[in-house]
Amino acid sequence: MLRAGVISVRLAGKIVACCLILALIVPGCRKKEGAAKITPQPRIGFALADMRRDGNRVLKREVTARAGKDGVRVLWRDAKNDPMQQESDIETLLKQKVKVVVLQPVDPRAGPAIIRRLATARTRVITLETLPANSPLDGYVASDHARAGELAARFVTERLPAGKPARVLLLQGDTADSMAREIAAAAQAVLGGVPSLSVEASEQPRYDPAAAGAAVEEALAKGPVDAVIATDSRLIVGVLDVLRTRGLLERVITVSAGANRDALGALLAGEHDAEVDVRPDLLGRYLYDAALGLARDGRWNYDTRVASGDYSIPARIVPVRLIRPENTFLLDEQLKGAGPPPRKQERPSGEGGQEQGSREGRGGEQGQGGAEGKKKTKLKITTREGKTVEVEIEGEVKKIESTPAGGPAGEGGR
Structure with a gap:
């Protein structure tokens, strides 16, 4: 009886020890399993020729919105239309360990050399709008x-x-x-x-x-x-x-x-x-999809192929x-927030269509004015040279004639 009790105590001790060991091992396993499920998002680089272009601003807005939803990090480089700066931009992106570079060459002649540099670094490359000669691209996205x-x-x-x-x-x-x-x-x-x-x-x-x-x-x-x-x-x-x-x-x-x-x-x-x-909005959308597909899976959803010397390049062509x-x-939506507002030179405010093919002598902004309540008309006249003159006269305008002085009239309108 005493011996059985001793055995029971020893067995209980072993069970407790096993439970303690399992308690230490299982959380560690769970941590390892959880760590294995965390996949870092790939980095994508955009090396653009000039971010001052309105189309590139629209494109960036589209890409940034998509990347924000997916949690993807996009690194932007602006060459400011300088070929030497673009070469430096490529080296910067390689140091930042991007998996894919979207390239818009400043100088199409320098494109093949940049693509060779990226290929040597085992970095995927997609070009925007320009197809460099005889270059092994992973993708090409362009308008039609x-x-x-x-x-x-x-x-x-x-x-x-x-x-x-x-x-x-x-x-x-x-x-x-x-x-x-x-x-x-x-x-x-x-x-x-x-x-x-x-x-x-x-x-x-x-x-x-x-x-x-x-x-x-x-x-x-x-x-x-x-x-x-x-x-x-x-x-x-x-x-x-x-x-x-x-x-x-x-x-x-x-x-x-x-x-x-x-x-x-x-x-x-x-x-x-x-x-x-x-359609820079569509260009941005398809470029992002292509870059993300290549970064994650090594493939993307292209719809055709184009020839570049010895190579057949997967491509996506955007309708115009x-x-x-x-x-x-x-x-309106496409250009919202992109660049300065449209300029409207040589046009008086509030004018409608052309009258008898002439831009001059256009009246507008008629209204009440004056202390005695007389009707007044404000004329705003803009010349072809961009000079603007405002004149306010009493009464309503019945007729305006434009007669050239000191020279022949300009050629007629279409």
């Missing part, structure tokens, strides 16, 4: 360049009188950039199908607005120009400056691709005819749309 060129050219052919000889300037931009080449080629194909059109193409390295203005000046020195097509909205700014100075804004048809704030402001002011919206004055409302 061929469609953009087609829309711009068809707009011009529809606006010009059928069968009447006309002269069209095609500002190709930087032809080292695949985007510029593709838009220009598509526009050429449409314009070339109209025998009455004479097409003159020129290049503008780095999409320099001043070079675009110089091209228009040179063309005008040789004779009248009927239309200008630009592959990028940055170019159209220089074009409009020249046409405004010469009083030809209503005479020459203008259309470009990009729909940045300056171009949209000119469109709203009646100084510009049409823009092709390349033509923006005219009557459908600019489509861009």
